[in-house]
Amino acid sequence: MKTTETSIKNSIRNNIKIGVLGGGQLARMLCDQGHKMGLEVHVLSQHKNDPAALVTRHWHKGSYTNLKDLKTFAAKVDMITYESEFADTQVLKQVKSKYVPSLKNISTLQDRLTQKISLTKHKLPTSPFIHTSDEMLITQFYKKYKGFVAKKRMFGYDGYGTVIVKNKKQLDAFLKLSDKDNYIIEAFIPFKRELSIICARTSKGQFIHYPTIESVQKDAKCFSVKGPVTHSKSSTLIKKLKNYLTKINYVGVIAFELFDNNNDLIINEVAPRVHNTGHHTLDSFAIDQFSLHLHCLLGHKVPALQPYNKGFAMINLIGSKKTRPKLTVCKQSKLHWYEKKDNRPGRKMGHINSMSSSADKALLNCKKDLKGFDL
Amino acid sequence: MKTTETSIKNSIRNNIKIGVLGGGQLARMLCDQGHKMGLEVHVLSQHKNDPAALVTRHWHKGSYTNLKDLKTFAAKVDMITYESEFADTQVLKQVKSKYVPSLKNISTLQDRLTQKISLTKHKLPTSPFIHTSDEMLITQFYKKYKGFVAKKRMFGYDGYGTVIVKNKKQLDAFLKLSDKDNYIIEAFIPFKRELSIICARTSKGQFIHYPTIESVQKDAKCFSVKGPVTHSKSSTLIKKLKNYLTKINYVGVIAFELFDNNNDLIINEVAPRVHNTGHHTLDSFAIDQFSLHLHCLLGHKVPALQPYNKGFAMINLIGSKKTRPKLTVCKQSKLHWYEKKDNRPGRKMGHINSMSSSADKALLNCKKDLKGFDL
Numbered sequence: 001m002k003t004t005e006t007s008i009k010n011s012i013r014n015n016i017k018i019g020v021l022g023g024g025q026l027a028r029m030l031c032d033q034g035h036k037m038g039l040e041v042h043v044l045s046q047h048k049n050d051p052a053a054l055v056t057r058h059w060h061k062g063s064y065t066n067l068k069d070l071k072t073f074a075a076k077v078d079m080i081t082y083e084s085e086f087a088d089t090q091v092l093k094q095v096k097s098k099y100v101p102s103l104k105n106i107s108t109l110q111d112r113l114t115q116k117i118s119l120t121k122h123k124l125p126t127s128p129f130i131h132t133s134d135e136m137l138i139t140q141f142y143k144k145y146k147g148f149v150a151k152k153r154m155f156g157y158d159g160y161g162t163v164i165v166k167n168k169k170q171l172d173a174f175l176k177l178s179d180k181d182n183y184i185i186e187a188f189i190p191f192k193r194e195l196s197i198i199c200a201r202t203s204k205g206q207f208i209h210y211p212t213i214e215s216v217q218k219d220a221k222c223f224s225v226k227g228p229v230t231h232s233k234s235s236t237l238i239k240k241l242k243n244y245l246t247k248i249n250y251v252g253v254i255a256f257e258l259f260d261n262n263n264d265l266i267i268n269e270v271a272p273r274v275h276n277t278g279h280h281t282l283d284s285f286a287i288d289q290f291s292l293h294l295h296c297l298l299g300h301k302v303p304a305l306q307p308y309n310k311g312f313a314m315i316n317l318i319g320s321k322k323t324r325p326k327l328t329v330c331k332q333s334k335l336h337w338y339e340k341k342d343n344r345p346g347r348k349m350g351h352i353n354s355m356s357s358s359a360d361k362a363l364l365n366c367k368k369d370l371k372g373f374d375l
Numbered sequence: 376m377k378t379t380e381t382s383i384k385n386s387i388r389n390n391i392k393i394g395v396l397g398g399g400q401l402a403r404m405l406c407d408q409g410h411k412m413g414l415e416v417h418v419l420s421q422h423k424n425d426p427a428a429l430v431t432r433h434w435h436k437g438s439y440t441n442l443k444d445l446k447t448f449a450a451k452v453d454m455i456t457y458e459s460e461f462a463d464t465q466v467l468k469q470v471k472s473k474y475v476p477s478l479k480n481i482s483t484l485q486d487r488l489t490q491k492i493s494l495t496k497h498k499l500p501t502s503p504f505i506h507t508s509d510e511m512l513i514t515q516f517y518k519k520y521k522g523f524v525a526k527k528r529m530f531g532y533d534g535y536g537t538v539i540v541k542n543k544k545q546l547d548a549f550l551k552l553s554d555k556d557n558y559i560i561e562a563f564i565p566f567k568r569e570l571s572i573i574c575a576r577t578s579k580g581q582f583i584h585y586p587t588i589e590s591v592q593k594d595a596k597c598f599s600v601k602g603p604v605t606h607s608k609s610s611t612l613i614k615k616l617k618n619y620l621t622k623i624n625y626v627g628v629i630a631f632e633l634f635d636n637n638n639d640l641i642i643n644e645v646a647p648r649v650h651n652t653g654h655h656t657l658d659s660f661a662i663d664q665f666s667l668h669l670h671c672l673l674g675h676k677v678p679a680l681q682p683y684n685k686g687f688a689m690i691n692l693i694g695s696k697k698t699r700p701k702l703t704v705c706k707q708s709k710l711h712w713y714e715k716k717d718n719r720p721g722r723k724m725g726h727i728n729s730m731s732s733s734a735d736k737a738l739l740n741c742k743k744d745l746k747g748f749d750l
Contacts (some may be wrong), residue, residue, distance in 0.1 A: 015699075032407065035430055038702055038712040038725075048432065055410055057429050283658070286707050286729070295704055303706035308730050309683060324390075327413055329670055331678035332661050337413040350413075354661070355683050 159220020534595020703747030
């Protein structure tokens with residue numbers, strides 16, 4: 001084989017040991033895609049039936065909040081990444097390893113308050129907010145913005161830890177909470193649609209992003225995604241995101257969830273990790289978000305990301321009962337089942353991806369196949 | 376979720392335990408795709424670093440030629456399939472399990488002589504052959520067909536076990552062999568190109584096939600594949616293949632390697648398993664050949680197979696030295712590395728897949744990316 005200088009510089013030193021904290025579906029897909037790149041992916045999780053534990057020989061039983069488990073794990077791998085932003089950075093700090101993204105970035109972005117302060121500081125568009133337990137200030141904010149949404153600073157996801165305050169009764173209930181300090185209070189943003197941009201930055205400083213997608217939530221949880229979609233403000237925003245990631249020296253994949261407020265794009269939330277709205281990339285792009293995250297960690301030069309087709313889509317397979325789900329043979333979608341042992345209402349059990357000549361056609365492919373599932 | 380009667384009938388009873396004999400790349404990809412379908416895929420292989428052993432928690436150390444290992448393995452799974460047709464059916468017969476494809480079919484098709492007799496009996500187009508150790512008959516055959524190719528009846532693959540006899544000196548050398556009985560002697564077929572059709576039949580009797588592809592061999596080994604390609608005789612041949620698989624009650628994926636003899640399609644070899652020329656389906660079809668094989672085993676109704684794009688291609692990543700290979704970040708191809716611990720000249724180490732608006736463009740994508748590898 002002929003080898004150019006560029007390609008050698010950009011070579012994958014295969015057999016590098018990547019450690020992933022957590023054993024859910026995101027860790028599972030990091031394992032699957034890492035394997036295809038020739039990487040040895042190790043997982044630290046508590047149960048041998050965790051989705052990621054089933055797809056790697058290098059599963060280690062333990063908790064990443066336990067110092068001893070973490071030390072043993074760190075000794076086995078070359079670097080550590082996360083499937084969730086809610087790692088306890090105080091514990092991680094005590095164990096020497098190469099953490100990517102950095103503990104500093106994880107620490108800032110895992111707390112919705114410090115995340116919001118960071119976005120505001122870097123002049124990124126986001127909703128007005130306050131953080132206070134002062135009842136008068138909260139009431140003023142409520143009146144000014146005709147309601148608000150209070151979000152737990154830590155450990156919130158898929159709507160968990162979110163309180164909607166739209167009327168006086170809800171306001172009174174919120175004011176009675178003793179832990180108001182654990183919340184960030186954000187103004188409601190009336191929006192036309194929700195979008196998402198998955199970006200990434202390599203350890204060598206290269207910035208990359210996937211096309212903007214539209215996501216639809218059901219019960220505060222991602223239900224479907226289609227793309228690419230366009231917005232007049234997206235290229236301006238992407239430039240700002242690039243500057244932001246450079247400023248904070250971020251490394252890895254990062255998802256920006258956006259409100260399309262007719263005229264503007266407003267950042268709703270930031271997830272410093274691979275993200276549900278990027279799962280479509282497993283099938284629609286030569287380099288999917290999981291591979292991309294690993295390339296970032298390893299400092300590989302990443303080529304422009306091009307979709308294989310004009311449209312792509314994803315639908316989450318979400319549990320609706322406690323009995324074993326019935327899957328089907330998909331016709332035009334690719335099935336990614338997570339092998340979770342228990343079905344539960346609201347639980348993300350898998351997803352299906354499709355591609356077609358347009359975003360809507362791709363989504364229609366998924367919707368047709370979804371009908372065959374009994375979840 | 377709404378569930379139609381059809382979809383329930385066709386439901387995947389997830390968590391079924393599939394046993395795969397062998398731990399190479401074919402077993403690895405059966406694991407990967409089985410996991411995505413919610414199946415528990417168990418592997419029986421000898422080394423913990425075998426490609427398939429690295430991607431499933433259900434790896435069992437052992438050899439499928441060892442009765443004790445096989446018995447232990449069979450007790451753990453609901454059915455057994457193979458990654459290689461060279462399983463010792465005499466050993467397998469002694470261990471009760473549900474073998475798919477059947478031991479009878481494996482036994483017939485693993486021996487190039489009985490395979491050839493079976494093809495001929497069912498009036499499928501294949502090259503003239505003899506099986507004899509009679510020197511005079513061999514010499515006559517040599518003269519009639521202006522040379523021949525002698526293939527070991529068992530355990531031949533990628534050119535191993537093949538003797539080319541094109542001149543008197545080569546003929547004399549062949550005649551001196553003491554184990555001529557272990558060979559089948561076939562006439563040379565002058566061909567324009569080599570094609571392949573991957574077919575499948577479910578345990579409920581449904582026949583399915585992927586579009587015909589063209590393959591290019593280097594050093595008797597599959598180098599690249601592109602498709603779809605057309606041939607005036609392919610639909611007639613596919614009808615015959617359907618009848619053949621029905622007659623022999625075959626279940627699973629099966630590959631037919633063909634010579635395109637300008638006018639005719641002639642079957643060169645049959646592989647009763649997932650096949651290198653079908654690896655492109657991992658990315659180009661909603662249902663890839665590995666998932667399809669598992670669907671066949673489980674008797675699922677399979678929808679028509681449609682490619683995501685007009686053209687698709689694959690190139691094998693073949694070792695050319697003994698040192699650790701250097702991989703690259705592919706631009707328009709998807710990398711499937713097998714994590715084999717040792718690089719060796721001629722060894723299949725991985726493959727790359729691509730799609731585009733034509734077969735040639737897809738192959739070009741792969742060829743461009745191939746340049747970045749140092750194997």
